[in-house]
Amino acid sequence: MADSAQAQKLVYLVTGGCGFLGEHVVRMLLQQEPQLRELRIFDLHLGPWLEELKTGPVQVTAIQGDVTQAHEVAAAVAGAHVVIHTAGLVDVFGKTSPETIHEVNVQGTRNVIEACVQTGTRFLVYTSSMEVVGPNIKGQPFYRGNENTPYEAVHRHPYPCSKALAEQLVLEANGRKVLGGLPLVTCALRPTGIYGEGHQIMRDFYHQGLRLGGRLFRAIPASVEHGRVYVGNVAWMHVLVARELEHRAALMGGQVYFCYDNSPYKSYEDFNMEFLGPCGLRLVGTRPLLPYWLLLFLAALNVLLQWLLRPLLLYAPLLNPYTLAMANTTFTVSTDKARRHFGYEPLFSWEESRTRTIRWVQAVEGSAQ
Numbered sequence: 001m002a003d004s005a006q007a008q009k010l011v012y013l014v015t016g017g018c019g020f021l022g023e024h025v026v027r028m029l030l031q032q033e034p035q036l037r038e039l040r041i042f043d044l045h046l047g048p049w050l051e052e053l054k055t056g057p058v059q060v061t062a063i064q065g066d067v068t069q070a071h072e073v074a075a076a077v078a079g080a081h082v083v084i085h086t087a088g089l090v091d092v093f094g095k096t097s098p099e100t101i102h103e104v105n106v107q108g109t110r111n112v113i114e115a116c117v118q119t120g121t122r123f124l125v126y127t128s129s130m131e132v133v134g135p136n137i138k139g140q141p142f143y144r145g146n147e148n149t150p151y152e153a154v155h156r157h158p159y160p161c162s163k164a165l166a167e168q169l170v171l172e173a174n175g176r177k178v179l180g181g182l183p184l185v186t187c188a189l190r191p192t193g194i195y196g197e198g199h200q201i202m203r204d205f206y207h208q209g210l211r212l213g214g215r216l217f218r219a220i221p222a223s224v225e226h227g228r229v230y231v232g233n234v235a236w237m238h239v240l241v242a243r244e245l246e247h248r249a250a251l252m253g254g255q256v257y258f259c260y261d262n263s264p265y266k267s268y269e270d271f272n273m274e275f276l277g278p279c280g281l282r283l284v285g286t287r288p289l290l291p292y293w294l295l296l297f298l299a300a301l302n303v304l305l306q307w308l309l310r311p312l313l314l315y316a317p318l319l320n321p322y323t324l325a326m327a328n329t330t331f332t333v334s335t336d337k338a339r340r341h342f343g344y345e346p347l348f349s350w351e352e353s354r355t356r357t358i359r360w361v362q363a364v365e366g367s368a369q
């Protein structure tokens with residue numbers, strides 16, 4: 001008893017802890033981090049599920065706050081040993097303005113870094129994205145690449161631009177002296193497209209399929225591979241990095257790691273069918289039903305409609321030139337850097353990740369009826 005009380009000494013802060021990934025990180029920390037004494041969850045919108053966590057042995061502190069407000073961030077960071085910064089605006093559909101995306105993703109990250117420096121927190125884990133690398137605006141393939149694969153990372157869309165700037169800030173902050181004189185140790189994790197329980201876009205595709213009589217229509221050639229990773233494994237990587245940063249600061253500080261697991265390489269649509277198929281949906285066509293030029297035209301039309309309708313309503317369909325380019329460009333990673341640097345092995349096999357995700361989609365189906 002005394003031993004476990006002594007071992008429980010660490011205070012962690014998870015920003016964006018009520019988001020899709022953030023919730024998995026929070027639950028994973030509570031299950032897998034025996035040294036945890038207090039877990040602070042900082043988010044603009046706090047979820048009701050947090051209540052159930054408050055009865056466990058770890059003190060769970062829910063903080064409703066905004067990363068763009070430096071004083072709120074500093075108050076939440078003060079006294080934390082580790083910050084896992086997952087909060088961000090994930091918008092590739094034009095729902096929010098580029099300025100707001102920049103403010104949350106870049107200024108928010110700057111506030112987190114400054115809060116660490118001012119309050120003496122030494123370890124910062126940042127959730128970056130594969131989008132920091134690509135696909136680029138030229139649509140060049142990145143085929144089974146790793147952290148050192150040369151690639152022309154050129155972006156125009158506000159989301160990848162903001163993630164790239166924020167990642168750069170985090171990596172440059174590695175080694176800065178924090179209050180007390182010790183160096184800040186930072187690193188960035190770059191998930192590919194995350195899937196799993198709570199994935200909003202998967203839910204959207206499922207509902208779209210139901211509306212279309214149980215069918216989805218192939219839009220992207222099956223040969224275009226899109227990297228995907230299970231949310232539980234992404235969360236597990238965050239937990240491991242947070243734990244190991246202190247012991248392997250020289251090796252891990254200032255590094256980037258792709259998040260990967262054993263999920264198969266497939267096209268975006270074929271991959272989704274691994275879950276939606278067992279839930280009764282069918283992907284129609286072995287080839288795209290519409291020619292690419294027509295899809296591009298429809299995507300451009302959606303942009304125009306979004307602009308025209310803006311004064312009346314928010315029109316933000318899944319198809320736009322950016323999402324089309326994303327889905328239509330091969331981008332897959334093959335790396336073992338996380339294993340070499342901090343002993344990462346996926347916690348969930350592909351079969352388990354698939355089963356869990358299917359069960360979740362089925363539960364979504366149940367709750368929709």
Ligand SMILES: NC(=O)C1=CN([C@@H]2O[C@H](COP(=O)(O)OP(=O)(O)OC[C@H]3O[C@@H](n4cnc5c(N)ncnc54)[C@H](O)[C@@H]3O)[C@@H](O)[C@H]2O)C=CC1
Binds near residue numbers: 044066087127129194
């Ligand atoms: N979903 C994906 O496929 C991928 C996501 N990522 C990154 O992972 C992180 C988490 O993404 P998701 O969980 O998918 O998104 P999400 O939208 O589900 O979660 C983001 C969380 O951040 C919170 N948040 C947003 N603005 C905030 C603000 N101003 N102050 C405080 N909290 C704020 C939201 O309330 C939400 O709970 C993001 O940084 C994203 O860029 C990276 C690669 C892939």
Ligand SMILES: C[C@H](CCCC(C)(C)O)[C@H]1CC[C@H]2[C@@H]3[C@H](O)CC4=CC(=O)CC[C@]4(C)[C@H]3CC[C@]12C
Binds near residue numbers: 129131194
């Ligand atoms: C919504 C896209 C698929 C629509 C294709 C259509 C309209 C032809 O049916 C998604 C295709 C690729 C996705 C993105 C990708 O997985 C990488 C991402 C990383 C992030 O950091 C955030 C999410 C996302 C941008 C993800 C968003 C949805 C897609 C564009």
